[in-house]
Amino acid sequence: MQPNVTVPITDVSLHHFKAACSACSLRELCLPLGLSQDEMNKLDTIINQRIPVKRGEYLFRAGDPFRSLYAIRTGFFKTCVVSEDGREQVTGFQMSGELIGLDAISTETHACDAIALEDCEVCELPFSKIESLSRDIPALQLHFYKVMSREIVRDQGVMLLLGNMRAEERLAAFLINLSQRLAARGFSAVGFHLRMTREEIGSYLGLKLETVSRTLSKFQADGLITVQNKQIELVDLPAIKRLLTGCQGAHS
Amino acid sequence: MQPNVTVPITDVSLHHFKAACSACSLRELCLPLGLSQDEMNKLDTIINQRIPVKRGEYLFRAGDPFRSLYAIRTGFFKTCVVSEDGREQVTGFQMSGELIGLDAISTETHACDAIALEDCEVCELPFSKIESLSRDIPALQLHFYKVMSREIVRDQGVMLLLGNMRAEERLAAFLINLSQRLAARGFSAVGFHLRMTREEIGSYLGLKLETVSRTLSKFQADGLITVQNKQIELVDLPAIKRLLTGCQGAHS
DNA sequence: CGTCACTTTGAGTTTAGTCAAGCAGAGTGG
């Protein structure tokens, strides 16, 4: 981990990795449907594609001036806010096709840190260009409104989780959420490798790392999952979902 | 309380209460600065002003189809999500100048309930008209991006509160937040009337109502505040802020 | 002036947190 390095965005890397949105397999996750070829081309010209970010690097930090949103092409990020006395709250884990940096629009300053949990590639979307292009392309404007709205709904789900659920329910919600998002990207819904530590999971869920560890062990003892280090198998998915009965979708 | 009545929006009420944004004292809270008279006039034509909502009424419910955002002109709302088994999570308390309904944009269905905690007046902003008008008025488009982004930042603050803070810190953050928002609207920063019950405060803060009550009593015993039913006086504001040392601004 | 919803307070319980010790695996350097 090299937590003090912020990824440099050089002309070289931009040029080298240039690849069009129109050819991107994540198109349907990032972009509105039904753009014309012409509109797609305009988008391609403003987006800096395939910027590499190494594991442990910051994509941006709280306090950094805001210039761009970032779409994750490959890899896994966490975002977190840190209070003055050092308490860290992980506010989300983001995977391919998801957009980060939306919180910075309001103050033109990033409000959280974004840290790569593995080697990643992101696309940079300069916000001023997004702004002007979304005036020309109504579907794009609506799309960004919707993406931001979805983030608000997701956050409400996390509040429900943090405000109302007990440790087992939180973990169950977390595992199911990961499973669903991985499945939506074509990965296995029942077996996956956690990219984050127990402590990061705990921070996200409002639990201590020991509680996360104990609860995972209990799930394993109950035959719901198997845990081997960071490798998780969801053995009895219906039973895990039953732990959540009544807690609705919770976080997206 | 009449929790089953959704406010009817009639032509009569619209006509009767019509009043321009350009003349509204909340302009600087709701709208971007620097609009021209012409732009202001366009806005006035799409907004249905001064719709009354009585205490206990729903402005909208989770599941309702989405048509409009609402700006609160006077009064106090809560928004909440309810899980299938009936657990309620209050996701926010909104006061004059604030916008509600943003969570509905993503799915075109409201994701939460909005309930008036006292008699209120709201302005209705039909979203389709906001969409088209914000293409013509760049400042308006940016304004809505910023409002949504601010909501995301606020939610992150609530997550920090729910995930990391103990009961006293949560209550202190809550009181300070209310104080600041009331002060920004020209009300006293140190004396105010709570519009919500202990249970609603508890739901918002992830605490039970008894814990809220006990903690307020303790604050009073410690000379930080006086509580008389729903009337609160912040006697020693610096000391209350000290309880939060290190927890940064938390929820806006 | 009675009802009802809300609030306060107490006693006992439960859950998750704290502190501590030891283990496991990845990566490093001799």
Place this chain on the structure above:
DNA sequence: CCACTCTGCTTGACTAAACTCAAAGTGACG
């Protein structure tokens, strides 16, 4: 290739914070 270190993980014993249940008090409102 092995020993070493470092970080992350697990587990146990104990503690503290908040929850639950219960009872009684208060205030608003019809």
